[in-house]
Amino acid sequence: MATIEVTDLTKDYGSVLGVDSVSFSVEQGEIFGFLGPNGAGKTTTIRTLLGLLAPTDGTATVLGADVRDDGEFIDAKRRIGYLPAQLGFNEEVTGEQVLDYHASVKGDRRREELLEIFTPPVERPIREYSTGNERMLGIVQAFMHDPELVIMDEPTAGLDPLKQEEFNEFIRGERERGTTIFFSSHVLSEVRRVCDRVGILRDGELVGLEDIETLLDQGGKRVQVETTDDLESSLPALDGVVDVNSFADGVQFIYTGEYNTLLRELASHDIREIEISEPPLEDVFMHYYGDDESTRANQEVESNV
Amino acid sequence: MFETTRYEANRRVRGTAILTIAISLYAAFIVWYFTILEGVDYEAVFESMPPAMIEAFGIESLATIGGFLGTQIYNFVWLLGLGLYFAYAAGGLIAGDIEHERMDLLLSFPVSRSRLLVEKTLSLLLPLVTLNVVVGVVIYVLVQAIGESIDPMYLVLAHALSIPYLLVCIAIGVVLSVLVDRAAIAERAAIGLIFVLFLVESVVGGASEFEWIQYISPTYYYDPTPILIDGSYELLDTGVLLAAFVVLLLIGQILFQRRDI
Numbered sequence: 139m140a141t142i143e144v145t146d147l148t149k150d151y152g153s154v155l156g157v158d159s160v161s162f163s164v165e166q167g168e169i170f171g172f173l174g175p176n177g178a179g180k181t182t183t184i185r186t187l188l189g190l191l192a193p194t195d196g197t198a199t200v201l202g203a204d205v206r207d208d209g210e211f212i213d214a215k216r217r218i219g220y221l222p223a224q225l226g227f228n229e230e231v232t233g234e235q236v237l238d239y240h241a242s243v244k245g246d247r248r249r250e251e252l253l254e255i256f257t258p259p260v261e262r263p264i265r266e267y268s269t270g271n272e273r274m275l276g277i278v279q280a281f282m283h284d285p286e287l288v289i290m291d292e293p294t295a296g297l298d299p300l301k302q303e304e305f306n307e308f309i310r311g312e313r314e315r316g317t318t319i320f321f322s323s324h325v326l327s328e329v330r331r332v333c334d335r336v337g338i339l340r341d342g343e344l345v346g347l348e349d350i351e352t353l354l355d356q357g358g359k360r361v362q363v364e365t366t367d368d369l370e371s372s373l374p375a376l377d378g379v380v381d382v383n384s385f386a387d388g389v390q391f392i393y394t395g396e397y398n399t400l401l402r403e404l405a406s407h408d409i410r411e412i413e414i415s416e417p418p419l420e421d422v423f424m425h426y427y428g429d430d431e432s433t434r435a436n437q438e439v440e441s442n443v
Numbered sequence: 444m445f446e447t448t449r450y451e452a453n454r455r456v457r458g459t460a461i462l463t464i465a466i467s468l469y470a471a472f473i474v475w476y477f478t479i480l481e482g483v484d485y486e487a488v489f490e491s492m493p494p495a496m497i498e499a500f501g502i503e504s505l506a507t508i509g510g511f512l513g514t515q516i517y518n519f520v521w522l523l524g525l526g527l528y529f530a531y532a533a534g535g536l537i538a539g540d541i542e543h544e545r546m547d548l549l550l551s552f553p554v555s556r557s558r559l560l561v562e563k564t565l566s567l568l569l570p571l572v573t574l575n576v577v578v579g580v581v582i583y584v585l586v587q588a589i590g591e592s593i594d595p596m597y598l599v600l601a602h603a604l605s606i607p608y609l610l611v612c613i614a615i616g617v618v619l620s621v622l623v624d625r626a627a628i629a630e631r632a633a634i635g636l637i638f639v640l641f642l643v644e645s646v647v648g649g650a651s652e653f654e655w656i657q658y659i660s661p662t663y664y665y666d667p668t669p670i671l672i673d674g675s676y677e678l679l680d681t682g683v684l685l686a687a688f689v690v691l692l693l694i695g696q697i698l699f700q701r702r703d704i
Contacts, residue, residue, distance in 0.1 A: 208700065
């Protein structure tokens with residue numbers, strides 16, 4: 139049986155549809171990324187998986203337990219670690235007191251070991267914590283009882299790049315130990331670095347379920363080039379060039395084709411400035427899932443911000 | 444067991460200490476005030492007061508220390524003040540955690556929702572018991588110190604019987620707390636409701652055709668002044684309060700079980 143099994147899960151808030159008939163499963167020992175722009179329904183799905191929200195329709199089991207049954211789910215919860223998007227620890231208590239409380243309920247076999255990697259100032263009250271420190275404390279509580287499954291909602295939000303890298307390293311180590319990890323993110327580069335498989339959510343619907351390689355192949359690269367001569371007119375001849383935007387001195391496009399072809403073409407031009415980077419998630423959607431719909435999704439993302 | 448109660452009670456230690464000291468100081472002031480009022484013509488004082496006020500604050504016999512304490516401390520602080528305080532504190536129990544999204548983590552614990560609710564509610568026993576024990580002892584000592592005497596059993600009864608009443612105030616707060624998502628709303632609604640019930644009982648109590656309305660108010664079932672004067676009380680009243688507490692807590696449980704967080 140899969141560690142997480144979601145079948146036709148629907149959550150209707152009345153005014154909006156949070157998630158619409160989502161089905162997927164997460165196998166034991168894999169790192170599963172749940173990718174989607176803000177407002178796509180990632181948090182709704184996660185909170186349903188933890189029994190915080192009752193599904194309007196469909197079912198979900200986590201570690202074999204039905205999430206709709208509070209009683210049945212209790213035993214499974216002993217083997218689950220959870221890092222929510224908002225931690226909301228009591229302001230006046232110290233990090234130590236928070237961990238003591240969590241330890242008294244679910245155990246803390248790995249607390250010391252985790253506090254060597256993630257270093258929140260546990261002797262200080264939460265009120266003095268930065269976002270990053272609070273997140274690190276959250277990570278420690280999620281893993282300290284050595285759970286079989288860890289569910290995380292935007293785990294690296296607020297962590298500095300160095301800690302993010304340590305976190306990714308740590309997650310890979312956890313997979314080696316056999317822990318199943320399910321986390322949401324809206325950052326493609328984060329997901330590609332650690333995940334085995336990715337589910338892509340947009341407007342409450344699961345629009346893709348991919349191996350990470352497949353996703354990256356289709357994701358392409360964003361290329362920004364400034365040239366002294368005319369590059370733009372020769373671009374349409376290249377395979378895999380989409381979403382061309384020109385600006386004052388150059389051009390920007392998404393390239394999904396073969397790299398050597400692109401480099402040969404670029405070599406025949408006089409290049410002043412070039413940047414090849416990971417495309418934003420919205421752009422991946424744009425050419426992967428069709429223009430019309432994703433343009434809409436893109437606008438929604440912007441309106442959310 | 445009771446990890447959550449322990450954690451929550453620890454967070455209440457400071458507030459409980461401050462409240463206990465404040466009420467003890469107020470009690471000291473009232474006891475001292477009694478000594479300087481000796482020799483005042485109470486009949487005249489009664490006549491100058493509106494009957495509704497005498498009714499509302501249970502002013503019965505200001506001439507004895509028992510009646511004086513009942514009026515000035517128990518009717519005022521225990522019945523009204525602490526009733527409001529505990530309803531307010533209970534109002535924030537669940538709604539506060541939901542508002543600050545703490546509830547997400549708490550419900551990921553291997554603990555059922557109903558146990559979490561009960562454990563959080565139990566944490567209010569710390570101020571409830573501490574206030575009754577400490578202030579009760581303080582009042583007894585102070586009364587002895589001014590050379591008056593009060594039956595210690597009456598004092599114990601006045602405090603012990605206040606506990607079921609305050610538990611009902613807590614349960615009213617708990618029900619409101621699981622109904623709404625914002626602590627401030629649950630807290631204000633709880634305070635407002637207790638205050639309205641207090642007024643209903645004291646104002647309507649006098650008007651005979653609406654007499655029945657007073658029975659819905661928990662304040663009707665706890666009357667400290669007669670206990671302090673001659674130790675009289677109705678065990679049935681305490682039973683009604685305890686039953687109401689259990690029923691309200693069960694309603695809170697059911698609502699909490701069914702709601703989305």
